[in-house]
């Protein structure tokens with residue numbers, strides 16, 4: 001049994017074979033353009049809004065660069081620009097902020113969802129803050145609309161780290177179909193995978209342009225020329241950029257995965273998530289995270305809270321029975337690079353002491369879930 005797992009097979013292998021043996025161009029070209037068009041159609045946005053790249057972290061870094069460029073074009077950038085980020089996230093969110101030249105300001109989360117606590121974020125606002133990042137923790141958009149209102153009110157860019165939330169809907173709109181700067185990851189274990197990959201969805205043309213150029217070393221307009229089968233031999237470069245583009249090989253895997261998401265992956269993940277919820281909702285000392293309704297989300301991970309200091313007991317019982325468990329996440333404000341706990345964020349720290357992530361992926365079967373829940377019940381009985 002695995003905690004999470006890529007679900008790939010013959011279809012993805014055929015698509016890669018096609019790129020290698022028929023097309024022969026492995027870099028960013030026709031297959032990448034096709035994948036961007038398919039993502040645009042799935043999300044209901046225009047192709048210019050979709051900027052694929054070689055990881056979710058890269059898409060977050062591009063979003064930060066776009067936020068910085070926007071702020072600079074409207075006024076004077078603070079000497080040390082800063083971005084509000086919930087602490088309960090993958091370290092990628094924090095590293096991307098830092099890579100983009102900004103200081104991550106760790107914010108607390110709501111104890112019942114693990115998502116950004118806006119009141120805490122508001123208390124940490126100062127003149128250096130240029131953006132707020134929201135993390136759709138465990139595929140849960142939750143107060144996302146209020147985050148956009150908050151951004152609007154304070155003149156901040158809003159970056160949605162939607163690495164957990166590809167395919168999810170929030171109030172009848174698909175994540176990635178609305179917002180400001182929305183970032184997805186297509187790493188090996190996410191709702192769909194490219195092997196490694198990611199994409200930024202931008203909602204204003206300037207941000208899309210900045211990000212598209214920045215993923216190709218700042219070579220202006222190189223995306224359009226590559227998609228037309230050419231290259232840029234006499235470039236102008238005005239802004240810093242990185243080597244972040246998605247290759248045809250990875251894009252070909254992504255195209256196949258996208259076709260499988262709604263018929264195959266989404267129902268499998270929802271079914272297992274619902275079974276976990278049904279079996280665990282009445283167990284004493286177990287608290288499920290509150291979330292948008294399960295019909296609207298495609299659950300990427302299954303973190304649960306074990307209350308009253310019993311987390312380690314449950315964790316060892318599962319591990320003794322060969323059930324792999326995870327921790328999402330050790331809060332970033334506790335990490336050495338990000339202050340080693342210099343600030344105290346009570347809810348993030350409380351959740352860190354309670355959260356255990358249970359196995360969840362489409363290849364898990366109902367019997368696995370039943371067995372896992374029995375171990376938890378017996379341990380807490």
Ligand SMILES: *Cc1c(COP(=O)(O)O)cnc(C)c1O
Nearest residue numbers: 055056057090092163185186187
């Ligand atoms: C996976 C993930 C990322 C980074 O994506 P990569 O594709 O692994 O670089 C960022 N944020 C969160 C919350 C993630 O889960």
